[in-house]
Amino acid sequence: MRKEGKSAPWQKMLGDSVVSAEMLGQWFDISTEALAPVIRRYPMRINPYFLSLLRQSSDPIARQVIPDPRELDENGFTQEDPFFETQRSPVPYLVHRYPDRVLFLVSGQCAVYCRYCMRKRNAGLKKTVGPLDVEPVEAYIRSTPAIREVILSGGDPLLLQDDFLNDILSRLKSVSHVGRLRIHTRVPCVLPQRITISLVDILQRFAPLYINIQFNHPDELTGEAANACAMLADAGIVLGSQTVLLKGVNDDPDTLAALMEKLLACRVRPYYLHHPDPVKGTAHFNVPVEKGLHIMENLRQRISGIGIPHYVRDHQGISGKMPVSAKPCVQNGNRAFDDCQGL
Template identity: 55%
Template sequence: MDETNWRDLLKPPADGSSPCWGPDSGLRARALFPVRVNAYFAALIQSADDPLGRQVIPSAAELDDPATADDPLTEERQSPVPRVIHRYPGRVVLLVSDQCAVHCRFCMRKRRVIQTHRDGKPQLDRALAYIRQRTDIQEVILSGGDPLMRADADLAALLSELRAMPHLRRLRIHTRMPGVLPQRVTPALVALLAGYHPLYVNIHFNHPAELTPAVATACNRLADAGIPLGSQTVLLKGVNDDPVVLTDLMERLLDLRVRPYCLHMLDRVPGTRHFQVPVERALSLLAALRGPLSGMGVPHMMVDLPGGGGKMALTPDAVIAKGPEQWWIRNWQGGIYTYP
């Protein structure tokens, strides 16, 4: 893709009506998963093939992918009511938004993000009723989409309702907003979140180029408010599958008081094969981080097992057997799952 074409993908509507946009013509990949990039993040991209451009600009490689499962982790099957994923005892994921500030081309929930859910409040009310009735649930993870796409008033109402449930011990927010639209992390938002301790925020960062001064300001605001921060990184071929890049990313996150938490293997949704890093390579990258990084800077290497097996750290105890086409991995319950 030449310079002109990829920049054309990121032009806003002529009427300037929206901070996010998706053009109507171009690559077929765009029809399968629309482009959405806000002006802040677009300004950071130098080319379609740089580490930031590869994450959000559609590629013909997305069409060359035999993966067919829109929901390879079977989240829908483990959803007792809409917007709740209940996979583990004691905690649930609550999908509070179907929108994001950018569309990551490797998004694990493309199936939800590209839909328009007009009945969000009835679904959310039903989800909250489920959590209220299940007194064995101790932790709720707000996810989506991106929870911080919701207005402050909506977040305050939601967090208040959750905090009023006596059996909930912890709340967690999983977001990419501080890295892709740090202006969203206003003093007002931070003050709001700080009223619901213990509350944790895990932020999605993939490359050091994302860590701008504006991002540092956003993270410092959250950390200064006493909100523990962790990072989640997706291992992506051509973006961060390099020990120097990963070491730099983790070091700089520690400087921002963001604890590296998880380095995720790619979830195999359609259109993502060109991002996949082989398991053997992933483990060698993790090994390369030990030594250059202090222990608190080394993330867990996590794989979310296809078929609903859940997240599992890739360790010698977890890997049962290796074949030329797949590995066999034991999950936290002792079940054996295959991973390509």
């Protein structure tokens, strides 16, 4: 097996990323003065592969990764951690929000930094776990039999070194009450070169392993991304997609229908369409619930049921993502959409 070293092509691509306003200004006609303070607050990383997908600074792919001065405006979104993940962390790097599953935030690094990220407070700012950090997490999971599933998230778990990722997965797999492992990642979409034969060789040892990949636009499903998905699917890994509904990126039925069709062709089952979370610095990506419902209705009329994702949104104080449905309900005398069923 090839050892991943500093010279691995995907690592070299990360090292060649656009990370400053000055670098970005070499590619696009942008105001470096306006963007520099945004980047100081929320880091930017656009790796050369993803940069190659950008046509202009305002296209739907670019909007996801090019900083916007509106990130420094609250516009009603005042909380960096609206779902209180920090308070629901019994040991560092672990979030225990739902009884039967935990989130292990293994990495503070991503292959790109998405401007709408629900963990914008961490992306590019938190350190990645080391071996000593894994031990208390493993001990907590071992001592909590209700935990049936561990989800590696971050940042992006697939930016860890192969050997370390193998070590983490092995430790978790050895806990008898943990029945399945899941990885949340954008890497097959934003840095498909990271899906190497050696990485797949490691991942396939941990069946049943579920990988949810975030794809937001059909143009992200390039030949390289499709090949990365094929390598994972061929290895028996169950692939699902998570898409974030984003203003100016994919908030129209044609775009999302094309995305879902392409995902199905790549053996990635559409899983979630996330309504945007109310995270500080992301208000300019927000979409009205009514528009999301309209898009879902349109998708149902034109795509097979296997291509229809669950339209969900997260709620403060509720233990779980809740489906957004069109059934109207009345709260405090106001008509509202029933995105709170299960309360």
